[in-house]
Structures are given as structure tokens and as C-alpha cells.
Amino acid sequence: MKKHTLLVTGGTGYLASWIIKGLLEEGHDVRITVRNKNNSKKYQHLLKIESETAGRLSVFEADLLKEGSFDQAVSGCDIVFHTASPFFIAGIKNANDDLIKPAKEGTRNVLNAVNKSTSVERVVLTSSVAAIYGDNCEMRGKAAFSEADWNETSSASHQPYSFSKTVAEREAWEMCKKQKKWSLVTINPSFLLGPSLTTRKDSTSISTVVDFLSGKYKTGVPALTMGYIDVRDVAKAEIAAAFTEKAHGRYLISAGETSLSGISATLEKCFPGQYPLPKRIVPKALFWLIAPMVGYSRKVVSRNAGLPLKFDNRKSITDLGMTYRNLETTLIDQKEQLERDGLI
Template identity: 30%
Template sequence: MTETVLVTGGTGFVGSWAVVRLLQQGYRVRTTVRSLRKQSMLRDAIAQQVDANDRLEIVAADLTSDDGWADAMQGVDRVLHVASPMHTDDSSDINTFLVPQRDGDERILKFAAAAKVKHVVITSAAAAAKPGEGSDAVTADETVWTQPNDPVQNPYQRSKAIAEKATWDWVKQYGGDMQVSTVLPTAVFGPIIMPQNNSSQQLLVRMLKGQLPGTFNIGFDIVDVRDLVDLEILAMQSDKAAGERYLAVSEHMSMKDIARYFKGNLPEIGRRVKTWTIPDWVLRVVARFSANVAVFIGLLGRDFRYSNRKAKEQLGWSPRPVTETLHDSAERMAELNLL
């Protein structure tokens, strides 16, 4: 019998791809949106990627309220919880990120357990597995936990570690049969399904628009959104993934090399990209006045890389090269006239 999977936040960048990949694999999919006014828009976008037939159901539920979740979980076999309160007007207060994230995760777990769901996969973040200040680690794996008071991490990043810890504390107290896994993505790039989902890739958008005067002296561990979702599905399908964390990362690439790739390999789309390196001191000064720039300060001088060994060896995950991700990201942005 075909299983039903619940995806939280189906209109999001990751959530929309989760819906598509699951439908492509033959699952029945139920996905949540905060408002059913978005239902037609989502159905139209999904239809451009896959024929859902009658296998897609869209329901209203918000992570900040219990309303709708009991019905949303009814008859569900597995859950991919990818919705996350990413943006806020007050980025200096950790509680604006932490409270809805932690409470939302617990709400999903509570209602999933009550509905006797088999497996829940929660999307955390690689920021929850960052070596502490003074660490000599060259590689960070799933055994590493971010220190909740790490001054280098911004409030959003620290909130992800605290929220994931709360998830595992809930699992310990729960003691039931429901399986739980967490997946920790690095910087998530890739082609967007809907135009409004480009906020997660604003760095690339601004670079391609020529709005950045140059590149910062930083690099990113990158994962393609399609590969991230594939890893979450692999975890969801595997009994051995129960109780495990998995880092989702493909490769590391410097911001300068990203700019050079666009400039050299997509000459028309990348014609406005600037490859000059902006001095670190300029970044630090601007970061005092811009929260959007301040998030990059922690990447200056970072000398460790995230490992994908566990996901590859335990689940057979195989992410694509970063250059393919960048190419598809830029091509899709151009196709949607976002540049």
C-alpha cells in the first residue's frame, strides 16, 4: 500500500522540493501551508515538475499553534519536518528564532506520536555542529555540537543547536516506538520552484545582479536543495537512521570561486558579477550596521570543513558537484526573470 508522507511548509524552498521528490518516488503527499490561499499557487508550481494526479493534499496548519495538526497527521506514515522560522524583524534576539523553532519541533513530534507516525525527520542546520572557539578540528562531523553561547555564531545559528538539543531531549523522555532523525544542511543552494523562494539565495541573486562590489574572503560548505531532500527521504525510509543526525554537505567553495564560476561558465547570466576581494576590515565595519552582513563574520578565517561521510556510508547518499548546483541555480533565476 502506498505510504502517505507529511511535509511541513510546502511552499518553502526546501518544502516544495520535498513534495516534488516524494511524488516522483510514488508517495502520497500531504503538505501544510499557513494559509490555503496559497494552495493554487503551490499546485501550479508542483505541476510544472511532476504529475501529482490525486496524490497531493494541501492543508492549513501553523507551527505556532496546535490548530490543524491533529487532522494533518491523521493517516500519515512518515513526516519530513522542513518548515523553519528563518526570517525575523529582530535578528539580535535569539528568542525570536528559538521559541518558534523549538516549540514548532515539539508540536510536530507530539502530534506525530499521537497519530502513531513511523518516522519523523527534522531539518536542523550544520550550524548546530560547529566546533567551539579554540578547537583545532579540521573536520566537523555529527558528534560535534555548537556551544549555545558561542559569540561567533549569530542568534539564528545558536538557536538551531538549542532547538535540536530540545528535540533529542524530547525523544529521550518520549520512550515510544516512533523513530526520529535529524538532518543538518550547510548552505542550501539550487534551483527554486517558485519565484518567491529566492530569499534563501539572496547572496547569489545580489552577486548575479552586480549589486555586490566584490567578494568576501569567506567560503561555504554547500548542499543542493534536491540532494538535501533526497537525504531526508533516505533517512525517513531507513530504520538504522532512527536516533541519528546526518550532515548534508556536498563540497566547499570560496565566494571568489563562486563568482569566478559564474563569470567564466555563464558569461551572459554572470556578466555583472564582480570578483574583486573586499578586505576583511570593510566587512567587519559594515557588519556593525547590517545584520545581513554580520552573519558572514563567523566565516572569516574558518579553517574546518563539514563531513558527509556518515550520510554516504550509512544511507548511500551521493550529492552532486557544487558546480552543477550553481549552474542550475543561476539558470532557474534567469528563467524566472529574477535577475
Template identity: 40%
Template sequence: MDGGGKVACVTGASGYIASWIVKLLLLRGYTVKATVRDPNDRKKTEHLLALDGTKDRLKLFKADLLEEGSFQQAIDGCDSVFHTASPVTLTVSSDPQIELIDPAVKGTINVLRTCTKVSSVKRVILTSSMAAVLAPETKLGPNDVVDETFFTDPCFAEEKKQWYVLSKTLAEDAAWRFAKANEMDLIVINPGLVIGPVLHSSLNFSVAVIAELMKGKNPLNTSHHRFVDVRDVALAHVKALETPSANGRYIIDGPVVAMNDIQNVLREFLPDLCIADRNEDIKELNSVTYKTCLEKVKNLGINELIPTETSLRDLFTYFLITDLYVS
């Protein structure tokens, strides 16, 4: 579907997933109104301004998640809004409410409320997370199948002090409640741990996990991983906009990959690499060996996901030709 003549807003546009959404929208002919915290911060925006189609079809706007109405100018005149802006970190320095939960929840409602005031907006696509589908400590075995009906229990996440999980869960719940009350056409994308090539010039959380593996560490302290390519995640967002019948949530996540398999791909680039073996400390409750049902996202036309090995190789190659990776 050609996006020519259509206008889309992307919040938090300098982020990892958002940058790829912007790139894809521009390639498909959309005009993009992108929000960032500081349009004058060239380090955060230069990768966006370097994309094909930016000269006539990309406009940057300043917006703050916690500032009421600050997204109005960017959303005015848009046909659709992609809300991706939300803090991503597993650690908080002092107050999880201020650092994670408020920006995620209040920021989401701030954006959605603005959308209800702009009559041209027909559909909103929210970037959520598998964190809002199931808490990491949820005990699931290899025969369990996770689908879009699974929701993380916020009380469980709070009890375990999983603040990022809690922030994504509460934000998605608030979004669904708001959308229902305001008869909004809302679509939610729930990706797993996102990896693959980087457009921006800084390490986000998921890419930093791979950087740590390249240094011989195991930051998540687990024997298995499950990754999804950023290009597939961006495509799922855009397909969710362009598919008239799209509705509800869409899980998009990759297959289970053993740490040994990841090491084997890494050794193609770093032959002497040895990732720390901490099996005695592995959090087996964090096991990701459950099955994931991807039937719904296939309805968007995403039938074949990019193989994990390809995502890893593309990211490793990027690390080795930039200064983001320091051995």
C-alpha cells in the same frame, strides 16, 4: 523502495527544501499530506499543485507552528512526518524570541507532540541545519574534521547574537530531548547552505545569497563558500525514511568553493560580472575551510553529491528565465 500506499506528512511544504521532498515523495508513489500557512494562497501553493501525481496523492492542510494541535488533521493516518517548517533569516526586525526562536522550538515540539498521539506514525524526520552543528564563528582550520558529534553551544550563539543559529540549535536540542522522553524514532538532517533549482516562486535565504552574488555583491562577506544541492538534501530526507537502520543525525554538505571559482561559473552567464572585493573586511572566523565527514550520509546510499558547479549553473539558468533575478 516504493512508497505506494504509504502516507507521509510534510510540514512547511511550500518551502525550498520541503517542495523538493514533496516532489520526490510523489515520484516514489507516496500520498503526501502537506501543511502550509494558507492553502488558499495560490502564489505559495501553485508550484506544489503543478507537480506530477498531485491529483490523487497530494492534499493541502492549514497549520500554524504556534497553534497547539493545528497539525493533527494533517498527521492523522500518516506513516511518517517530515518536519521542515521553521523561519529562515539571519536578521530580525525587533524580537528574536518571537520571530525566530519560538516558531522553531515551540513549533517543533507542537509537531512532535502531535506525532505521539497518532499511532500510525513510525518515523519522524526533522530538517535541522549545519548551524546546529557549529556556530559560524567557531574557529576551525583546514585539518579539522566536522562530524555528527559536533553541537553548537547555544550560549555562544546567544552571546554572538546569532539568532538563526540559536533557533536551529535550540529546536534540535528540544527535539532530541522530546524524542528520548517519548521513545520516538527521530532522524535529523543537518544540511549546509542549500542551493540549486527552485520549485517555488520566491527567494529564500540561501538562494538570495546567490542572487546577490549575481549582482556583484558578497552578502556573507567571505572568501570561501560551502554549498549543497537541494536535490541531494531532499533525497537524504527520503532515504532517511526508507532506510530501516537510519538513526541519529546526518550531516550533508558540499566541498569548499573559493569565491573565484564561483565568479568563473557566474561569468559564463554574466561575462562582465565583477563581485565586490572586500577582502580587508572578510570575516576569517567565518572560514569554511574545515573538512566535513560525510561517511554517515553515505550509509543512506548517497555516495556522490551533485557538484557545486552544476548546482550553481542550474540555479543561474533558473534566475535568468524567471523574474526572480533582477540585475
């Protein structure tokens, strides 16, 4: 493969780290953006990967909310991977400040930098299935959600994370339409699981499995169904989207569907009797009653609990050549990483 100069925003993130690892292994010059370049502890794992691979790593400082802060990092790049965006669904104090503003304005600032550059040919934006649908109840009348669907129901007051991903992706497509220098491909993954390249636990994807294994949910979990995907497979899809010439539009990236009880049952099957995992499903009526005390709104419970969900990932298989790890493999590898790093 031809050697490229590439930028990955939010370079210390859970997904971004796997993208960077893959790019360095292929021998590319990889730039990353971080909020504080002096805090090298957050990207030490990437420096170690660089030392063991043919690629070269460069670190730039940038802020999603600071106009022009991505200009230097973008200048001279062939491809930009924009992964930086806040991801949390509980403990939100101000949805606009915590989620929506950094997601939308961050996307705009990165793409403004791309527009100023004369070298960028493609942007790969990490969006989410949250930009495809808002609540499970929207499945009514559908066989499955696909790339043709857009989230039309989320807002700053209902499913604000989903709303932030939707407005950010829409902003990207609007900006793309206004120019002809670069192409845009979006990756829309379902819920990420799998091993991390760092020992951080501040990712929702990581903390969810830690909470399962620590016994936080041992008294029971609600009947919530979701899509799942191994973080390593998302990284593979991102890289394929960057270098596959025919790649276009949106790509729904999901290995399948599971539930909170399904995650628990899979962990119990793989590690019988080792962890205080939940065996009980909390009835929807009880979940609705206690929802505000456990970080959910009653509207979310009404529109999601006990309702099915299905995704159509055929476009990713056809265009990007995707194959997907199963849930057992993903959770075994994630548990072993957490144990190896002393996080459980």
C-alpha cells in the same frame, strides 16, 4: 516501494517542494501544511506536480505557534518530514520572536501531534550544520566537523539563526527519548543552493545568488567560507532517511566547502563576462569596521572571516548512499532556473 501516507510541514518551502516532488513521483499520498490554505498561489506548483505524477497531494492549514494545529495533518501518517522553520540571517528585529520561538515551539507542536498519533513510525527533522557548529574559529584542533559535534557557542544575541536550529534539534531529541513509538532522524545540511520549483525570491538561498548576479556585491566580498549543498541532494537525503531502515541519528549533508569569492569565481567561469560579479576580497580589517552597516556583528567577523571550514559527510555516503552534485552543476542549474522564471 510500498505506498505511504506522509506529511511535509512547511510544504511551500524551497527544500520542502523538492521533497514533495520526489515523494509524489514515487506514488505516495503526501500531505502538506501551509499557514493559509486559501492562498493556493503558494502551492500551485505542487498541484501541477501532483497532476503529472502517480501520487496524491492533500493540503492542511497549521501554524508553528498554535498548539494542536498539526494534529489533523499528522493523524494517519506513517512518516513526518518537519521542514518548517524560519531561515534568515539579516534584518532580524527580535531574535526570540522571529527565529527561536517558532523554531523550538514549532518542533514541539509537531512532535506533540506525532505523540498523539498511533500511526507515525519515523520523523525526519530538517536541522542544519548550524546546530553542529557556531563559528569557523571552532575548527581549531579539528580535522572536520561531524555529526558528533554540537553548536555550544551561539545565542539569541550571537548567531541567533544557528541558535534557533540548535535549540529546535535538541528539543526534538529530548522528546524522542521520552517515547518508543517513533524513531527520529535529523538531516543537517550546509548552505542550500540550486534551482527552485517556484518563482519566489524570499529564500536566503535564492536571494544570495540573485544578489551575486545582479551586481550587489560587485565591489567585493569578505573572506567567508561555508559548506554548500544542492537543494535536490538534500531532498534526496531526506527521502533516503525516511525509507532506509538502518538510518539513525544525525546526518551531515554537505557537498564540500566554498567561499563567497568561490561562488563568484564559479559563476564567472560558467558565465564569463555576463554578470557584474565581485573580483575583490574585502580585507578582514575593513570588513570588521563596516560590519554593522552591512548586517554583520563585529563578533561574527572576528570569529569567521578568513578562517577555514571542513565537514565530514562520510556517514551520509555510507548509510544513505549519498552522491553529491558539484558547485558548477548546482550554480548552472540555478542560474538557468532564475533566468527562465524572469528573476534575473
